[in-house]
Amino acid sequence: MRETTEDAVIEAWNVGFTYRRKRRSTEGGHAAVRDVGLTVRRGETYALLGTNGAGKTTTLEVLEGHRVPTSGRVRVLSGDPADRRRIRPRVGIMLQDSGLAAELSVRESVALAGAISGRRDDVDSVLERVGLAPKSGTRVAQLSGGEKRRVDFAMAIWGTPELIFLDEPTTGLDPTSRAALWAIVAELKAAGTTFLLTTHYLEEAEKGADRIGLMHEGTLRREGTVADLTADGVTTVRFVPPGAVDAIPVAVTGTENGLVVIRTRTPQRDVATLMTWAAANGHELIRFSVSPSGLDDVFASLGAERTTA
Numbered sequence: 001m002r003e004t005t006e007d008a009v010i011e012a013w014n015v016g017f018t019y020r021r022k023r024r025s026t027e028g029g030h031a032a033v034r035d036v037g038l039t040v041r042r043g044e045t046y047a048l049l050g051t052n053g054a055g056k057t058t059t060l061e062v063l064e065g066h067r068v069p070t071s072g073r074v075r076v077l078s079g080d081p082a083d084r085r086r087i088r089p090r091v092g093i094m095l096q097d098s099g100l101a102a103e104l105s106v107r108e109s110v111a112l113a114g115a116i117s118g119r120r121d122d123v124d125s126v127l128e129r130v131g132l133a134p135k136s137g138t139r140v141a142q143l144s145g146g147e148k149r150r151v152d153f154a155m156a157i158w159g160t161p162e163l164i165f166l167d168e169p170t171t172g173l174d175p176t177s178r179a180a181l182w183a184i185v186a187e188l189k190a191a192g193t194t195f196l197l198t199t200h201y202l203e204e205a206e207k208g209a210d211r212i213g214l215m216h217e218g219t220l221r222r223e224g225t226v227a228d229l230t231a232d233g234v235t236t237v238r239f240v241p242p243g244a245v246d247a248i249p250v251a252v253t254g255t256e257n258g259l260v261v262i263r264t265r266t267p268q269r270d271v272a273t274l275m276t277w278a279a280a281n282g283h284e285l286i287r288f289s290v291s292p293s294g295l296d297d298v299f300a301s302l303g304a305e306r307t308t309a
């Protein structure tokens with residue numbers, strides 16, 4: 001087992017979680033998370049990305065103390081995350097499904113969650129901050145999906161907790177609201193708050209997270225900064241095939257939206273070969289582009305990986 005890191009806010013060692021199929025049965029369940037180890041340091045923003053059903057929400061729920069791991073160990077703020085009395089005043093949580101009470105107003109919902117948290121804040125300033133001041137008196141039942149997400153976010157940031165968990169915080173938000181949410185995350189981060197979040201938006205993780213963990217089929221497959229994750233030296237070349245794909249003189253990886261895709265570790269040589277071939281045959285390579293690998297390429301490669309356990 002790994003040693004505790006001094007400035008760690010979240011630590012997970014070999015965490016596994018299996019959903020039991022039947023009550024009181026320990027067999028035949030679904031192993032949603034296997035052998036996940038991660039550390040989130042104070043002040044860091046860590047994003048969990050992954051394919052659908054990869055185990056991101058389950059991992060988050062274990063780290064939030066909402067689920068007891070089937071195996072392994074978790075420490076949050078140097079103790080047990082399930083100890084609600086200790087955790088509640090220090091940790092804000094935005095679940096994927098918050099289950100807001102439909103009959104309460106926005107103001108009442110946020111004030112109630114705030115009171116339960118034990119953290120101090122001012123309801124009007126919080127609503128103002130998340131852009132919900134004009135909806136203060138509106139009942140939750142009458143909110144749009146994106147507005148409900150902002151109520152959930154308001155509850156999580158109430159009282160500026162030390163640590164905030166956000167499960168797909170921007171899903172259902174329009175681009176302006178997404179940017180506004182990330183601006184608040186940046187402000188809180190600057191003030192010292194640590195974040196662990198999940199998202200399906202690669203560009204948001206790329207811009208807003210210090211480190212990224214990529215999950216696939218229950219395990220953490222890669223972890224690091226965007227630079228770490230994309231440092232495999234692969235370059236992608238794309239263009240519209242001028243004729244039969246099998247006539248192309250370098251190894252083709254596949255096709256994508258009508259473009260030939262070539263992933264290569266020797267881009268200079270392959271581009272030279274392609275240019276010589278195109279000139280010799282009078283081909284014009286339409287929409288020709290050469291780009292270093294990005295997070296989307298790393299993500300795409302996850303889908304092709306097979307489960308090892």
Ligand SMILES: Nc1ncnc2c1ncn2[C@@H]1O[C@H](COP(=O)(O)OP(=O)(O)OP(=O)(O)O)[C@@H](O)[C@H]1O
Binds near residue numbers: 051055058
């Ligand atoms: N309550 C549950 N009972 C049984 N299986 C569950 C339950 N919740 C999730 N699962 C299964 O566990 C696996 C991981 O689910 P989880 O919600 O953690 O994934 P995720 O990475 O957050 O997915 P998504 O990106 O689709 O939100 C999935 O195969 C899912 O079907």
